[in-house]
Amino acid sequence: MASNRTSAFTIASLALLTGLAPAGAARADATLTVATVNNGDMVVMQKLSSEFEKQHPDIHLRWVVLEENVLRQRVTTDIATKAGQFDIVTIGNYEVPIWAKQGWLAPFTDLPASYDTNDLLKPVRDALTYEGKLYGLPFYAESAMTYYRTDLFEKAGIKMPDHPTYTQIREFADKITDKSHQIYGMCLRGKPGWGENMAYVTSLVDTFGGQWFDMGWHAKLDTPEWKKAVTYYDDILKQDGPPGATSNGFNENLALFAGGHCGMWIDATVAAGLLYDKKQSQVSDKVGFAPMPVGDYAGGPTWLWSWNLGIPVSSKQKAAAESFVAWATSKDYLKLVASQNGWVAVPPGTRQSTYDSPDYKQVAPFAGFVLDAINTANPTGSTKEPRPYLGAQFVAIPEFQGIGTQVGQTIAATLTGQMTVDAALKAAQSATDRAVKQAGYQK
Structure with a gap:
């Protein structure tokens, strides 16, 4: 399990910064428990989340980082019983439509225009959509x-x-x-x-x-x-x-x-x-x-998988959770990873803008191959x-x-x-x- 980080966040400032909350939203602290897999890209997300905390100084992020099989057991049990242990869960495109149909996930209905959902690669976006609504936002995707x-x-x-x-x-x-x-x-x-x-x-x-x-x-x-x-x-x-x-x-x-x-x-x-x-x-x-x-x-x-961030309906902090998920799957987050670790290390497979980037193409000889594999994936x-x-x-x-x-x-x-x-x-x-x-x- 990863170490906890604490800082603070206000819903009022969230409204100004992301447009996710309505005008006049009350000031409140939010503590988010994030369950994620111990893959390298997610470990980087945890390390860089301090940047999110700086932007939202009244939020507390509590991290639970688990091996893949253990994560799936813990998250499935929690969400099926509506225990409410997690505010944000890392789940695959296998779970998203099934759990959305069960009414276990909250839809993403208040994303700001700057998030640019149309930039998400269509096969990836479609796999996370149920009855016209997104129920997960892709952190990385793969064939x-x-x-x-x-x-x-x-x-x-x-x-x-x-x-x-x-x-x-x-x-x-x-x-x-x-x-x-x-x-x-x-x-x-x-x-x-x-x-x-x-x-x-x-x-x-x-x-x-x-x-x-x-x-x-x-x-x-x-x-x-x-x-x-x-x-x-x-x-x-x-x-x-x-x-x-x-x-x-x-x-x-x-x-x-x-x-x-x-x-x-x-x-x-x-x-x-x-x-x-x-x-x-x-x-x-x-x-x-x-x-x-x-x-x-x-x-x-053909193989199509994505690791995505979703919000259980049992979360008591949905607005704050949506703000973090939007941040961690945004264009700006990819640029943050690139600035810290180089473009070759950015989470792949989610956004067309990544594959349009000359900086990414220069260091990723596999970029065109991977883009084509995802765009032509046929599960x-x-x-x-x-x-x-x-x-x-x-x-x-x-x-x-x-x-x-x-x-x-x-x-x-x-x-x-x-x-x-x-x-x-x-x-x-x-x-x-x-x-x-x-x-x-x-x-």
Whole structure:
């Protein structure tokens, strides 16, 4: 948990500075409890929030910074029970429309014109909109891509294709793995969780022609497509991955790659700014990138994720909370990060103005690639066979948090040798079918 900061804020001055409060608003202190994930960009937000406090000298910010799986459990429990522990929560585009429909989130209806919602990239904005209203503001957004070490590829005499296949990726991983020097040809998420290992595994299953459910909501996990995808995942991590893969999520793999231990890594585009930042990455001048590989089926749903700031309806400080969320997701905040840490470090994927900036383009060779990946992301695309749900790396139903995490634990057991792939998929099939049947999806 992060240390607390205190200072002060008046609703009256907020009205003058942001236009969020009506004229004649009463003076009042506000204490905001902010729950966020321990990703690098959010840690920077916490550090820079003192600038917000200077502008609003009667606000108190209390920070709760948690590992991703723990954050999701704490926030989901709090918001579903309306306990009111948090005034601002960090949530994904998975939760926003589901929770808005449940009436758990407050809409953003008083944003000042200077916030410029039209500058938000349309796929990102649309994913946070329910019945015409925004229920989350994006802090950063991402698609997914393949990162690789250009020096290792050159040494091995291989070249990354413009559009790699998973067959090629496996061959490359075998060639550049050098375990005696702690260089692993492939790093992938192995930590169990619906938003950790299953985000990657689901995208892998999609491109191998599989899916979670058929049109009757019957689970489709014990199928040849899932077996091929999970066997690939299991084999490449055992043969070419780092030890202890089941402990590695996004942050751990980021640290491994930045420290020179990964030859390739397939994950979120948000990592690009961190890997190209010489302050944070030992291999900043040796990073190449390519699209996500494809398997047997091309053209399926594609990864789109955003970490967003939302306000629970249970918050007693909604006006103050909206003011902070607007500040932390604004153009001015991005400029503040750039002034402190350089343009390569700004939270990516949310605003067209970032990608129009000559300063950003100069230091971010991946900028155009990432912008195109987000603008063309298609989480509503078709799997090989028809499906009744939306989402590329998740299933957009409330029950998926529990289902995905349980299946993620089962898949992780194949990496540790506790279960075979066949046994894991049989168990996952049974558990998933039981969950959706109990929830009333199957007729």
